[in-house]
Amino acid sequence: MLKRRRSSGTWILEFYLEKEAVNLRKQAEGMPASIRRDELLRKANQAETTAQVSNGSRVPTQSSTGPENE
Numbered sequence: 001m002l003k004r005r006r007s008s009g010t011w012i013l014e015f016y017l018e019k020e021a022v023n024l025r026k027q028a029e030g031m032p033a034s035i036r037r038d039e040l041l042r043k044a045n046q047a048e049t050t051a052q053v054s055n056g057s058r059v060p061t062q063s064s065t066g067p068e069n070e
Contacts (some may be wrong), residue, residue: 017051020044 024044031037 014051017054018045021047021051051066 005012021044024040024047028037028040028044
């Protein structure tokens with residue numbers, strides 16, 4: 001079975017998304033309650049969720065050649 005080649009730059013995407021989420025939250029922080037503020041907070045939540053999902057998909061799984069299968 002062919003192994004999937006992973007890009008060494010995936011951490012860059014996570015870093016960007018986390019940085020963008022912080023930036024969006026700072027923008028929304030000083031705003032009064034409004035549609036624009038809600039949009040900024042929604043985008044921040046989406047960026048954080050995407051970074052977490054991306055990070056979670058790279059967690060190594062136990063392979064079938066582990067010590068318990070020898």
